Structure formats: structure tokens, C-alpha cells
Amino acid sequence: MxxxxxxxxxxxxxxxxxxxxxxxxxxxxxxxxxxxxxxxxxxxxxxxxxxxxxxxxxxxxxxxxxxxxxxxxxxxxxxxxxxxxxxxxxxxxxxxxxxxxxxxxxxxxxxxxxxxxxxxxxxxxxxxxxxxxxxxxxxxxxxxxxxxxxxxxxxxxxxxxxxxxxxxxxxxxxxxxxxxxxxxxxxxxxxxxxxxxxxxxxxxxxxxxxxxxxxxxxxxxxxxxxxxxxxxxxxxxxxxxxxxxxxxxxxxxxxxxxxxxxxxxGGKNPLIVTENADVDKIVDGVVTGCFANSGQLCVSIERIYAHADVYDEFVEKFGKATSDLKLGAGFDWSNGMGSLAGASQVATVEKYVDDAKDKGAKVVAGGRARPDLGPYFYEPTVFTDVSDEVLLKREEVFGPVVYVEKVASHAEAVEKANDTAYGLNSSVWGPSKEANEVASQIFSGTVGVNDGYAAAFASVDNEMGGTQESGQGRRQGxxxxxxxxESQNITEQRLIPIRGPKFLTAKPYSAVMSALLLLGKKTKILR
Structure with missing residues (x-):
């Protein structure tokens, strides 16, 4: 074809x-x-x-x-x-x-x-x-x-x-x-x-x-x-x-x-950068987790909690990697991010970005439309210093916008990650043991360790889906x-009725069954 x-x-x-x-x-x-x-x-x-x-x-x-x-x-x-x-x-x-x-x-x-x-x-x-x-x-x-x-x-x-x-x-x-x-x-x-x-x-x-x-x-x-x-x-x-x-x-x-x-x-998916994370190793993967599909992905990252020990380094290098992401239209493989899907998506992103700017948030990278590339292009955008009054602090943007916040401990990061009405996807980046310990404390349907979303999505033998307002049911697995x-139970009783043979009246039957219950519990023959 x-x-x-x-x-x-x-x-x-x-x-x-x-x-x-x-x-x-x-x-x-x-x-x-x-x-x-x-x-x-x-x-x-x-x-x-x-x-x-x-x-x-x-x-x-x-x-x-x-x-x-x-x-x-x-x-x-x-x-x-x-x-x-x-x-x-x-x-x-x-x-x-x-x-x-x-x-x-x-x-x-x-x-x-x-x-x-x-x-x-x-x-x-x-x-x-x-x-x-x-x-x-x-x-x-x-x-x-x-x-x-x-x-x-x-x-x-x-x-x-x-x-x-x-x-x-x-x-x-x-x-x-x-x-x-x-x-x-x-x-x-x-x-x-x-x-x-x-x-x-x-x-x-x-x-x-x-x-x-x-x-x-x-x-x-x-x-x-x-x-x-x-x-x-x-x-x-x-x-x-x-x-x-x-x-x-x-x-x-x-x-x-x-x-x-x-x-x-929907989701307002968090990402945690742990205390001992190697920023140079993780930064490119974090960029992908945030801006794949121009951020128009239910499981993409919209908020990042970086431990104080690596926060400054992470913001600097993450901002630079985001700014270096190549935007463009094309059927080749050279572009790191494409267009938004349409005018309504651009309007939504602009609403959230403008609101954040007006309320004092700091733009680390991006923050503007790129009509020179096409009618619906928008730069991948990173904020810091986002106050509680900013709309994108809690609402899903569904676009290439993310904010970074400093946390003093893993416990604080987990508390902030779980402070949401959603629970679709989360991500934790750092040494394996440290990251997995943090991941186990997050309440969401999937948690990627040293990956944004793709590994969990591609592991089709394991279920995935949302908690709370991120959905119900699961796909995969x-x-x-x-x-x-529809599950159907077909059960056949053989040789004698479950109520006992005719020669055994109700009272002795109940005694026999009671004895069997106790024996079954002791021997674990009966589940």
C-alpha cells in the first residue's frame, strides 16, 4: 500500500x-x-x-x-x-x-x-x-x-x-x-x-x-x-x-x-528528582517525559519536585535542554517536538502561561508561540517560583508546560506529588534503590522509575490506568x-448431593460438615 x-x-x-x-x-x-x-x-x-x-x-x-x-x-x-x-x-x-x-x-x-x-x-x-x-x-x-x-x-x-x-x-x-x-x-x-x-x-x-x-x-x-x-x-x-x-x-x-x-x-502528573540523582544522566529523559507529543499526553509530566541538593543544577540543565529542543514540521526524524493539535490547544496553553507570568512565575525556558514555524507551534515551557494562585499549579494544561519546585526531603516530594485530585502517572528519577523507595509511596496508577511514561506504557503484560479523577478500570495485561x-461460574456436583446423601439426615449431616470444616482449616485441604 x-x-x-x-x-x-x-x-x-x-x-x-x-x-x-x-x-x-x-x-x-x-x-x-x-x-x-x-x-x-x-x-x-x-x-x-x-x-x-x-x-x-x-x-x-x-x-x-x-x-x-x-x-x-x-x-x-x-x-x-x-x-x-x-x-x-x-x-x-x-x-x-x-x-x-x-x-x-x-x-x-x-x-x-x-x-x-x-x-x-x-x-x-x-x-x-x-x-x-x-x-x-x-x-x-x-x-x-x-x-x-x-x-x-x-x-x-x-x-x-x-x-x-x-x-x-x-x-x-x-x-x-x-x-x-x-x-x-x-x-x-x-x-x-x-x-x-x-x-x-x-x-x-x-x-x-x-x-x-x-x-x-x-x-x-x-x-x-x-x-x-x-x-x-x-x-x-x-x-x-x-x-x-x-x-x-x-x-x-x-x-x-x-x-x-x-x-x-486526565492527569496532573508529578516527577520527583531524588537527593542523589545524577542530573547529567537524567535530564534528557526528563525532557522527553515532559514534552513528548508536545505535552498533549495524558501521562506526560506537568510538575517536577527536585530535592534541594540538586535543585539549582537541575533547573539550569533542564532549562537548557528544553531550550535546545528542536521544533519543526516534517516527516523526518530531526525534530524533537512538533506542533500543537489546533487553535484551541494554543489558546489553552497561552491562557495558562499568561496567567503564570501575570502572577509572578519565572520563565526558565520557552513561554511563547512560534507562528514562524506553523500556525499552532508553541515552545516547550518551564516555570519556577509558581505560587498557589497560579492556575497551572493544580489544573491540567495538556500542553508543553511544566513547573519545577524545590523540596527539602523525599517525604515532602511524596506529599506534594500525592496532593492532587488525579492519579494517572508519576515518575521518579535517581539511584535505583532510592527511586524505588520513593515510587512505592506515590498513589497513582503507574509510576516510572528513571523513565517518564514509555516503559510502563510499553509493558503490555502489566495493567495501567488511573486512580481518583484520572479514571477507572485498566488497559493492558x-x-x-x-x-x-462476563465471568461465568459453572459448577458440577458429583456422586452425592452437596446437602448430603439421603440416608444422612440434617442433624448428623451438619455434624459431619462441621468436622470437615475444622479438618479442612487445619490441613488446608479446603481453601
């Missing part, structure tokens, strides 16, 4: 038409209505393509088709489902250059940030492709009476999963959360974000090429308040990644409907698949 294009230009008509054809909008004829959503390319601010503006009726059609396909798909063997995911893995790796092009066109991010998406998507597909059978196979449990009672745990698909994806990581958050749900035997109705639909559509095109039955996955493009809400009102399980405010709204719908719900939401299933 190849496409010819001008750098940063519009998607070729035939390619865009092919991708739009994967949506339910095309099936219903919506694409012919002229009711379109134009997609802006952040590098230039120009339109790169369009998709259909979906309706509630199209969501209804999507679920009708998905429910019919799911009944057949659920009978497909674990082995065959796994093979599809493994073929998808190979296609993602094979077409990585094209995928990164589309990701960059839609988001404005740098090449290395786009590759993070390719890497995580491939790792996720490989993991669940290899482990679907082991995760879902029936598991035997100890029955109430050994030998006489056989108890087995089964996992049944929930039905049709609904997914509402964000714009900041349109590849990995557009399909990686779907893969375990589909592999578990569910069908899917998904809404790509309205500003980054082509990345998701390309990903699902590759999944279909890998052998996924077409009707198992239904894609509907359109606005969140219409398409997203309709999905939430109809699906059997909802997966959402996005803002805390929207997550709460969708959670109310899921709660009212009594369906399962998993959400990764066994739970990342099992959450899309």
Missing part, C-alpha cells in the same frame, strides 16, 4: 475515499449528503480531507450489523482470532512509514512521537495475539468438596463493545484498546475522534486485511455529542479515553444502564482483555 502526496498536503482523493468507504456513513449513503467534517492539518492549518458527519440512525445501523456478526465471530476459535492479530502486527510494522505520515498529518506531532504509536500498537497486537487462548481458556477452581465438586470459570464475550477514541494518540488509542475486546469474541462499534479520523480508519483497514470479518467492526465518524452519546446509550461495554469532564458524563450513562465502563482520563467478558 502506497500513496503519493505533497509534503503536509491533502490526502489523495482515491485514498481518502477508500478509507471513508469503511464507515457506516458510506453504507447508509451519508457521504453523499454533503454534510461533512473537514479535517485540518496542524502543520499548515489547511484542510487535508473530510469525513461524513454521522447520525444517531447510523449508530443504530452499526449496532444492528455488529450484533448479527458477533454471534458468528464468538464461535471463532481462540487460535484463529490470535492469528488475525498477529497478521495485523506484521502489517502495522510493514506500513509504518505510511501510518506515521497520516498520524503526523492529522496531529502535527513529531516523527518519533508518531513512531511511539506504531510501536505500542504492534506490541499490543502481538501480546494479545499470542495470549488470547491462555487468558480466556476455562480455569478450574477448588470446589466446596474436593473431588465431589468440580468448579470451572468461563469467560463469555459481553456482546458489542463501544469505543470513543481521542485525538492525541489516534492510532494506538484508536485501535489498541479495541484489539483485546475483539479478540475476546466481541464485535465493536467505534467512533474515531472528529479531528483525526483517517489514522483510525487506516488502522482498521489493515485489521480487515489481516482477516478480521468486516461486519465485526463498525466505524462511525461524527461529533461526540451525537455519535459518541449514541454509542454509550447502546453498547454492552464502553471504553473511553479523554477528558475527566467527558468521562464523568459517559460514566453517568454507563451507570444508569448498568454496563461495564473503562476510562482513562490479562485484565485488559477480561474486562470485555
Amino acid at each position: 502506497t500513496i503519493k502526496r505533497l509534503p503536509y498536503g491533502a490526502l489523495p482523493d482515491d485514498f481518502a475515499t477508500e478509507l471513508r468507504g469503511l464507515t457506516v456513513n458510506a453504507v447508509t449513503g451519508n457521504l453523499d449528503s454533503g454534510d461533512r467534517i473537514e479535517i485540518e492539518g496542524p502543520f499548515t492549518g489547511e484542510t487535508i480531507g473530510w469525513v461524513g458527519r454521522g447520525t444517531e440512525d447510523e449508530v443504530t445501523e452499526a449496532f444492528t450489523r455488529a450484533r448479527a456478526a458477533q454471534k458468528i465471530w464468538a464461535k471463532t476459535s481462540y487460535k484463529e482470532r490470535g492469528k488475525i492479530l498477529l497478521r495485523f502486527h506484521d502489517l502495522v510494522v510493514k506500513h509504518r512509514e505510511l501510518i506515521m505520515d497520516i498520524v503526523q498529518l492529522e496531529t502535527g506531532k513529531s516523527r518519533d512521537s508518531a513512531y511511539e504509536e506504531v510501536l505500542h500498537t504492534a506490541i499490543t497486537a502481538r501480546y494479545y495475539g499470542n495470549h488470547v487462548g491462555a487468558i480466556l481458556k476455562p480455569k478450574h477452581h477448588t470446589g466446596v468438596i474436593p473431588v465431589l465438586t468440580k468448579s470451572t470459570e468461563h469467560h463469555l464475550p459481553k456482546g458489542v463493545i463501544g469505543q470513543i477514541a481521542p485525538w492525541n494518540y489516534p492510532l494506538t488509542l484508536g485501535i489498541s484498546d479495541s484489539l483485546p475486546g475483539i479478540a475476546a469474541g466481541n464485535a465493536l462499534v467505534a467512533k474515531p475522534d472528529s479531528s483525526t479520523p483517517f489514522t483510525s480508519l487506516l488502522a482498521f483497514k489493515l485489521l480487515f486485511e489481516a482477516g478480521m470479518p468486516r461486519n465485526v467492526v463498525q466505524l462511525v465518524t461524527g461529533p461526540g455529542r451525537v455519535v459518541g452519546n449514541a454509542i454509550a446509550e447502546t453498547c454492552d461495554y464502553l471504553m473511553f479515553t479523554g477528558s475527566t469532564a467527558t468521562g464523568k458524563t459517559l460514566g453517568e450513562i454507563a451507570g444508569r444502564r448498568l454496563i461495564g465502563y473503562s476510562a482513562e482520563l 490479562h485484565y485488559g482483555m477480561l474486562k470485555y467478558t
Whole structure:
């Protein structure tokens, strides 16, 4: 698969038409209505393509088709489902250059940030492709009476999963959360974000090429308040990644409907530099943890607590490394940071930066827009001397802005790190033993030691997710698949009834069972 294009230009008509054809909008004829959503390319601010503006009726059609396909798909063997995911893995790796092009066109991010998406998507597909059978196979449990009672745990698909994806990581958050749900035997109705639909559509095109039955996955493009809400009102399980405010709204719908719900939401993620940290060794990694994807990442760092013994050195070297970060638009690998996603993101960052400046915060690096590079570029920004009145002290910026604060001890750093309504990701940098001791005291879903977020995100055998207002549920690991299933207990009583044989009346039966309880406790035969 190849496409010819001008750098940063519009998607070729035939390619865009092919991708739009994967949506339910095309099936219903919506694409012919002229009711379109134009997609802006952040590098230039120009339109790169369009998709259909979906309706509630199209969501209804999507679920009708998905429910019919799911009944057949659920009978497909674990082995065959796994093979599809493994073929998808190979296609993602094979077409990585094209995928990164589309990701960059839609988001404005740098090449290395786009590759993070390719890497995580491939790792996720490989993991669940290899482990679907082991995760879902029936598991035997100890029955109430050994030998006489056989108890087995089964996992049944929930039905049709609904997914509402964000714009900041349109590849990995557009399909990686779907893969375990589909592999578990569910069908899917998904809404790509309205500003980054082509990345998701390309990903699902590759999944279909890998052998996924077409009707198992239904894609509907359109606005969140219409398409997203309709999905939430109809699906059997909802997966959402996005803002805390929207997550709460969708959670109310899921709660009212009594369906399962998993959400990764916002964060105000802290980073601690320990007393004995080697600043020269850690500074580049800290820059990445703060400014990857232009800071538009739920798990990126927004506040740093540096121990007094290394604070001055850290601020100096971190500020310089941040100032040296190369900004620019391009499909090559030379730029350290790309553009923000759009005008609203620039306005948000400017609001927080201006507020901090007005209230006396000191700018160590950055602090201004760069329209000379493109309409939505903004310098990575570092503050010190941030007072409690400054908005960004506690509120999530979701942009390339971070502040550094001096602490007198690790205990103070931990106290400040935990002083938040969020709890998504944290990071600790220093000698291994020292850093791990600090990390164990932080209340967040993930904590990176000598890494900002990437190592935890890429360790797909381990769960990750948020605490408090950063979300509920988890992605990745066994739970990342099992959450899309209903656990079923099938227990068989054999030879004699659990209430005892007919010849044993109730009173002596109770004496026998009581004796067995005591014996079981003593010998640990009974759990």
C-alpha cells in the first residue's frame, strides 16, 4: 500500500475515499449528503480531507450489523482470532512509514512521537495475539468438596463493545484498546475522534486485511455529542479515553444502564528528582517525559519536585535542554517536538502561561508561540517560583508546560506529588534503590522509575490506568482483555448431593460438615 502526496498536503482523493468507504456513513449513503467534517492539518492549518458527519440512525445501523456478526465471530476459535492479530502486527510494522505520515498529518506531532504509536500498537497486537487462548481458556477452581465438586470459570464475550477514541494518540488509542475486546469474541462499534479520523480508519483497514470479518467492526465518524452519546446509550461495554469532564458524563450513562465502563482520563502528573540523582544522566529523559507529543499526553509530566541538593543544577540543565529542543514540521526524524493539535490547544496553553507570568512565575525556558514555524507551534515551557494562585499549579494544561519546585526531603516530594485530585502517572528519577523507595509511596496508577511514561506504557503484560479523577478500570495485561467478558461460574456436583446423601439426615449431616470444616482449616485441604 502506497500513496503519493505533497509534503503536509491533502490526502489523495482515491485514498481518502477508500478509507471513508469503511464507515457506516458510506453504507447508509451519508457521504453523499454533503454534510461533512473537514479535517485540518496542524502543520499548515489547511484542510487535508473530510469525513461524513454521522447520525444517531447510523449508530443504530452499526449496532444492528455488529450484533448479527458477533454471534458468528464468538464461535471463532481462540487460535484463529490470535492469528488475525498477529497478521495485523506484521502489517502495522510493514506500513509504518505510511501510518506515521497520516498520524503526523492529522496531529502535527513529531516523527518519533508518531513512531511511539506504531510501536505500542504492534506490541499490543502481538501480546494479545499470542495470549488470547491462555487468558480466556476455562480455569478450574477448588470446589466446596474436593473431588465431589468440580468448579470451572468461563469467560463469555459481553456482546458489542463501544469505543470513543481521542485525538492525541489516534492510532494506538484508536485501535489498541479495541484489539483485546475483539479478540475476546466481541464485535465493536467505534467512533474515531472528529479531528483525526483517517489514522483510525487506516488502522482498521489493515485489521480487515489481516482477516478480521468486516461486519465485526463498525466505524462511525461524527461529533461526540451525537455519535459518541449514541454509542454509550447502546453498547454492552464502553471504553473511553479523554477528558475527566467527558468521562464523568459517559460514566453517568454507563451507570444508569448498568454496563461495564473503562476510562482513562486526565492527569496532573508529578516527577520527583531524588537527593542523589545524577542530573547529567537524567535530564534528557526528563525532557522527553515532559514534552513528548508536545505535552498533549495524558501521562506526560506537568510538575517536577527536585530535592534541594540538586535543585539549582537541575533547573539550569533542564532549562537548557528544553531550550535546545528542536521544533519543526516534517516527516523526518530531526525534530524533537512538533506542533500543537489546533487553535484551541494554543489558546489553552497561552491562557495558562499568561496567567503564570501575570502572577509572578519565572520563565526558565520557552513561554511563547512560534507562528514562524506553523500556525499552532508553541515552545516547550518551564516555570519556577509558581505560587498557589497560579492556575497551572493544580489544573491540567495538556500542553508543553511544566513547573519545577524545590523540596527539602523525599517525604515532602511524596506529599506534594500525592496532593492532587488525579492519579494517572508519576515518575521518579535517581539511584535505583532510592527511586524505588520513593515510587512505592506515590498513589497513582503507574509510576516510572528513571523513565517518564514509555516503559510502563510499553509493558503490555502489566495493567495501567488511573486512580481518583484520572479514571477507572485498566488497559493492558490479562485484565485488559477480561474486562470485555462476563465471568461465568459453572459448577458440577458429583456422586452425592452437596446437602448430603439421603440416608444422612440434617442433624448428623451438619455434624459431619462441621468436622470437615475444622479438618479442612487445619490441613488446608479446603481453601
